[in-house]
Amino acid sequence: MIEISRIRENKEEVVDRLKVRGLDASSDIEKILELDQQWRAKKQEMDSALAEMNKISKDIGALFQQGKKAEAEEAKKKTGELKERSQTLKTEFSDLENEINTLLLNIPNIPNPAVPEGATEDDNEVIFEKGEIPSFGFNALPHWDLATKYDVIDWELGVKVTGAGFPIYKNQGARLQRGLINFFLDEAIKAGYSEYVPPFVINEDSGYGTGQLPDKEGQMYHITTDELYLIPTSEVPLVNTLRGDRVKKEDLPIKLTAYSPCFRREAGSYGKDVRGLNRLHQFDKVELVMASDQESSYDELDKMVEHVKGLLQKLELPYRILRLCGGDLGVTAAITYDFEVYSTAQERWLEISSCSNVETYQANRMKLRYKDEDGNTKLCHTLNGSALALPRVIAGILENHQDENGIKIPEALVPYVGFERIQ
RNA sequence: GGAGAAUUGGCAGAGUGGUCGAAUGCGGCAGUCUUGAAAACUGUUGUACCGCGAGGUACCGGGGGUUCGAAUCCCUCAUUCUCCGCCA
Numbered sequence: 001m002i003e004i005s006r007i008r009e010n011k012e013e014v015v016d017r018l019k020v021r022g023l024d025a026s027s028d029i030e031k032i033l034e035l036d037q038q039w040r041a042k043k044q045e046m047d048s049a050l051a052e053m054n055k056i057s058k059d060i061g062a063l064f065q066q067g068k069k070a071e072a073e074e075a076k077k078k079t080g081e082l083k084e085r086s087q088t089l090k091t092e093f094s095d096l097e098n099e100i101n102t103l104l105l106n107i108p109n110i111p112n113p114a115v116p117e118g119a120t121e122d123d124n125e126v127i128f129e130k131g132e133i134p135s136f137g138f139n140a141l142p143h144w145d146l147a148t149k150y151d152v153i154d155w156e157l158g159v160k161v162t163g164a165g166f167p168i169y170k171n172q173g174a175r176l177q178r179g180l181i182n183f184f185l186d187e188a189i190k191a192g193y194s195e196y197v198p199p200f201v202i203n204e205d206s207g208y209g210t211g212q213l214p215d216k217e218g219q220m221y222h223i224t225t226d227e228l229y230l231i232p233t234s235e236v237p238l239v240n241t242l243r244g245d246r247v248k249k250e251d252l253p254i255k256l257t258a259y260s261p262c263f264r265r266e267a268g269s270y271g272k273d274v275r276g277l278n279r280l281h282q283f284d285k286v287e288l289v290m291a292s293d294q295e296s297s298y299d300e301l302d303k304m305v306e307h308v309k310g311l312l313q314k315l316e317l318p319y320r321i322l323r324l325c326g327g328d329l330g331v332t333a334a335i336t337y338d339f340e341v342y343s344t345a346q347e348r349w350l351e352i353s354s355c356s357n358v359e360t361y362q363a364n365r366m367k368l369r370y371k372d373e374d375g376n377t378k379l380c381h382t383l384n385g386s387a388l389a390l391p392r393v394i395a396g397i398l399e400n401h402q403d404e405n406g407i408k409i410p411e412a413l414v415p416y417v418g419f420e421r422i423q
Numbered sequence: 424g425g426a427g428a429a430u431u432g433g434c435a436g437a438g439u440g441g442u443c444g445a446a447u448g449c450g451g452c453a454g455u456c457u458u459g460a461a462a463a464c465u466g467u468u469g470u471a472c473c474g475c476g477a478g479g480u481a482c483c484g485g486g487g488g489u490u491c492g493a494a495u496c497c498c499u500c501a502u503u504c505u506c507c508g509c510c511a
Contacts, residue, residue: 043473047480054480057492061441072491079491246470377470 001104001211001365003379007032020111020326022119032103039096046089053079053086105214109361111326112335118325124338125325130309131318133342134400142345143398144276146407147173150422153277165266165281172422173394176409177284179417180390181259184286184311188387191307193257193288198237200260201228206240209366211332221263234260235384238289243366247380252370253292253300257387260285277391278350284390288355290383291363293370297381301357304385305337308353311388314412317396318342320349334359339388341396352392355385398422 007014011029018025056079063072116125147153152173158166169177185195207213207229212220221230231237238256247254262285277283288307292300305321312319324336333356340349360379363369368380401408406423414420 040473043480047473050481051479053491057490058441060491065441076491083491 001101001361002107002110003360003364004032004036004100004104006110008036014110017110017113018108020115020117021108021329022327023108025107028103028107032100035096035100035103039093039100042089042093042096046086046093049082049086049089053082056082108329108331109334109359111329112357112359114323115329115335116323116325119327121325121328123325124322124328126320127323127337128309128321130313130320131316131342133318134344136344136402138404140345140399140402142276143343143395146398146402147276150407152176152422155276163281165279167277167280172417172419175419176394176397176413176417176422177390179413180388180393181284181286183413183416184387185257185259187307187311187314188257188286188288191255191303193255196238196241196256196258198231198234198241198258198260200231200234200237200263202231202236202240203228206236206243209240209243210236210362211365212236215331218267219265221265230263231260232264233262233285233384233386234258234287235289238287239291239362239382239384240366242291242368242380242382245368246377247291247368247370249293249370249372252380253290253296256289258287258289260287262389277395280391286387288383288385288387291368291380292383293372294360294378294381297357297359297383301335301337301355301383304355304383304387308339308355308385308387312339312341312352314410315393315397316410317393317400319352330356332356332358332361334361341392341400343395343399345399350392350395352396353386353388356383358382358384 002014007029011033015024015026015029056075060072060075063069063075116123118124141149144153144155148155150172151170154168154170158164158168161168189195201223204213204227207217207220212229212232217229220232223229237260238258241256242254261282263282264280266279266281288304290300290304309321319339319341322338322340324333324338329336336354336356338351339353339355341352342348343350359381362382363379368382369377370380372378397410398407401410406421409417409420409422
């Protein structure tokens, strides 16, 4: 949720920057400002009615204490109308407040000036490319066929137990999975992140805190008997550990990492996008989360991007980095760098990581604050990045490291998985 | 799952209907003393919102209610602790 002060102070800038997303927010912004005016006037009116009420109550108290019962009873009679009025004002006031909040919640984050304008993924900006795309002298297979050929993933078994989008990893596939998780966590710890094991279900407040609710409830699995949700990413529990906190500036940045399964309903997906490991209802991921002060968040984002680069290099995968255009940017992000690995067999790039600076958008919702040098209370900036999402990594390894009779495990990973080849 | 107790400011802890945004202690900050530090002493010290300001409003786990008036009474939810039961 963007700060209303930002709209009050820089209306034009807010509207202009949102255009980068292909969004014309001008009428919403005007509406918010208009309601904000009314809200302030109503608050003054309500406060003075309450003040009057408080004063009379005090007087009555004093009269009773002095034993002047008759006068007190007299004063009581006068409160009825005033009480009714302040109750009406309270209702009107909170109605206005709700209306403003609803509008504010619907406004996505303001893109950073570096975000290119554009509507679709074709407008994303490639800012870095590394690694050689292998050319195979044999008939290279896509990962879903390789997975079956070497018996590392069982698609049908997952369908039997649960449904489509819940594959079962077997044998060397399971060990690869486990090794990757440990590898990513160790790398994150080396980079200064604290490892957490968070809950994999969250309550409603947490959903609101990071921005999954009220908008995207359809994307989460909802446990209605207990009003809990399965996490779509461990970003949600990790960031929410800080909800409502007032942190010391010297403790920033706070860097957290966690492994978790991620659950996504992915309603509306179809076709080649969901083939094999490309899009699942349950997948494993190691996530990085950070809370920083406002001045250094972009330096921290750069460091996060460097960290992810290092991982892909150790996995010996050809990759590139995109700066997402406005139209492709998630609701909560001010800027996002996507990492994509080239899938040789599918002849397409697959998103493998996404690193975002959310600036104050989540911190404002969850009131995550720190005090700066001058003693002013400020909202933190929050950042998040995947390091990394496992299925895409496995797809990348299978497809790019295949030869005619097996798959070579990247050297850095061998100590973690305990074998050099899948065959 | 059953029974009981509890939830107050950074922490500890008092407060059972009015003068309570809330005693007291610890901690924090500023000062006195000291070459410096400690100790002692003095003062100060919650947050948010509205207002140019004076000032005002809200907040004692969350939500609702009773009352002229609620930290205090009632309802409800959550959490914590103790005992019993069950269990990896």
